[in-house]
Amino acid sequence: MSLLQSFRAWFHRKILRDRAALWNHQYSRGRWEFLKLPLEIARFDACVYLLRRHAHAGSWLEIGCGEALLQRRLASGDYQRFVGVDLSSVAIARAQPFADHRVRYFVADMQQLQLNERFDAVIFAESISYVPHPGQLLRAYARFLNPAGVFIVSLFRNQRTAHVWTEIHAATATIDQVTTTNTVGTWDCEVLRLR
Numbered sequence: 623m624s625l626l627q628s629f630r631a632w633f634h635r636k637i638l639r640d641r642a643a644l645w646n647h648q649y650s651r652g653r654w655e656f657l658k659l660p661l662e663i664a665r666f667d668a669c670v671y672l673l674r675r676h677a678h679a680g681s682w683l684e685i686g687c688g689e690a691l692l693q694r695r696l697a698s699g700d701y702q703r704f705v706g707v708d709l710s711s712v713a714i715a716r717a718q719p720f721a722d723h724r725v726r727y728f729v730a731d732m733q734q735l736q737l738n739e740r741f742d743a744v745i746f747a748e749s750i751s752y753v754p755h756p757g758q759l760l761r762a763y764a765r766f767l768n769p770a771g772v773f774i775v776s777l778f779r780n781q782r783t784a785h786v787w788t789e790i791h792a793a794t795a796t797i798d799q800v801t802t803t804n805t806v807g808t809w810d811c812e813v814l815r816l817r
Contacts, residue, residue: 642709661804676774680701680743682701684744690727709730748777750775
C-alpha cells in the first residue's frame with residue numbers, strides 16, 4: 623500500500639468515521655483474532671444451544687457474523703439455511719470458504735439491510751451494541767422473522783451493555799437465556815420475541 627493510500631485509509635477511518643473502513647482495518651490488523659481463542663468458546667456455544675432449542679433445523683440470519691465463527695461451531699444438521707451479514711468485507715472474505723449451497727455470506731450495513739427472506743432466528747452475537755437504538759432495530763428486523771421466529775442476542779456484561787439490554791427489553795420479552803462466565807467476564811445470551 624502506498625503512502626497516499628495509507629493516508630486515505632487513515633483519513634476515512636479516523637476523520638470521516640467510515641465504519642466499514644474502521645472494521646476492515648481492525649480485521650486486517652488482527653484486532654478480532656482473540657475471538658478464536660478457547661476462552662471464547664462458551665459464549666458461542668450458548669448461542670448454539672439456544673438456536674438448537676428454539677429454531678432447530680431452521681433458517682438462520684446472523685448479523686455481524688465476522689469470520690463465520692458461530693457457523694463453525696454448528697453441525698450441518700442444525701440449520702436448513704444460514705445467512706451471515708457483516709459490514710466488513712475483510713471479515714466476509716474470510717467467511718466465504720465456509721459458504722455452500724445452504725450458507726451465504728455477504729457485506730451489508732445492519733441498519734440498512736434489505737432481504738426478501740424470512741428466518742426462524744435472527745442472531746446478534748455482540749453486534750447489536752453497535753447501533754444507537756437496538757430496540758428500534760429489533761422492531762424493524764421483525765420483517766425478517768417467520769411467524770414463530772425468535773431473536774437471539776448475546777452481549778458481554780458491562781455498564782454500556784446494561785443500557786443496551788434496557789432498550790432491548792423495552793421492545794421484547796425474554797423467552798429463554800443462558801449466562802456464561804470466564805476469567806474475562808460474563809456474557810448474557812437471550813432468546814427474545816417482540817412484545
